[in-house]
Amino acid sequence: GQQLNQSPQSMFIQEGEDVSMNCTSSSIFNTWLWYKQDPGEGPVLLIALYKAGELTSNGRLTAQFGITRKDSFLNISASIPSDVGIYFCAGLNYGGSQGNLIFGKGTKLSVKP
Amino acid sequence: NAGVTQTPKFRVLKTGQSMTLLCAQDMNHEYMYWYRQDPGMGLRLIHYSVGEGTTAKGEVPDGYNVSRLKKQNFLLGLESAAPSQTSVYFCASTSRGGKGYTFGSGTRLTVV
Numbered sequence A: 001g002q003q004l005n006q007s008p009q010s011m012f013i014q015e016g017e018d019v020s021m022n023c024t025s026s027s028i029f030n031t032w033l034w035y036k037q038d039p040g041e042g043p044v045l046l047i048a049l050y051k052a053g054e055l056t057s058n059g060r061l062t063a064q065f066g067i068t069r070k071d072s073f074l075n076i077s078a079s080i081p082s083d084v085g086i087y088f089c090a091g092l093n094y095g096g097s098q099g100n101l102i103f104g105k106g107t108k109l110s111v112k113p
Numbered sequence B: 001n002a003g004v005t006q007t008p009k010f011r012v013l014k015t016g017q018s019m020t021l022l023c024a025q026d027m028n029h030e031y032m033y034w035y036r037q038d039p040g041m042g043l044r045l046i047h048y049s050v051g052e053g054t055t056a057k058g059e060v061p062d063g064y065n066v067s068r069l070k071k072q073n074f075l076l077g078l079e080s081a082a083p084s085q086t087s088v089y090f091c092a093s094t095s096r097g098g099k100g101y102t103f104g105s106g107t108r109l110t111v112v
Helices: none
Strands: A004-007 A010-014 A019-025 A031-037 A044-049 A055-058 A061-065 A071-076 A085-092 A101-103 A107-112 B004-007 B010-013 B019-025 B031-038 B042-049 B065-067 B073-078 B087-094 B107-111
Touching (some): A010 A019, A019 A085, A031 A061, A044 A055, A044 A061, B019 B031, B019 B087, B019 B107, B042 B065, B042 B073, B073 B087
Parallel strands (some): B010 B107
Antiparallel strands (some): A031 A044, A031 A085, A055 A061, A061 A071, A085 A107, B004 B019, B031 B042, B031 B087, B065 B073
């Protein structure tokens, strides 16, 4: 089945630093999504990307849909303590009757205050 | 507030017991999904439904059954719970052609 490779698995950063994480796949997706999950909660959508090459921002977050449709990255600028959590990439194809998300294994972000 | 509601939030089962997890959404979404989340494994799809009365298997369906008798509800059943089913279960929904899923807050299940 389709798999997403998300890296890094975890990272510690100093408050104020920029963060970058990415996802790659052996197959193409029509949509890339980035989620954040806080402890004890479900994933919450941060950014959705629908076209190859698309670059989208949401506040301090910026994500891009790779030209090959097999990768995506997420950048967080000027990190703050509330950025702590697990970030997941997810790929989606609405082909046929399926339309289900394939998730990466997550990047755990910890910020040193 | 509109969204996806999961019940119960926590449950402890003994091996061999059965239970049903309920997911309810009030957004009139066609598609609904059940995922399980294990440490280091991310979220894996158990079963999904593309409409009332329809269900299909996902990546890890063994040991689970589902039903979608009403559009707003998606039930996940464990007929004979096993310790390997200890996990956090998430329900999600989206509209046809929707731009991202809405997740519930999860059910933490422990099988002893």
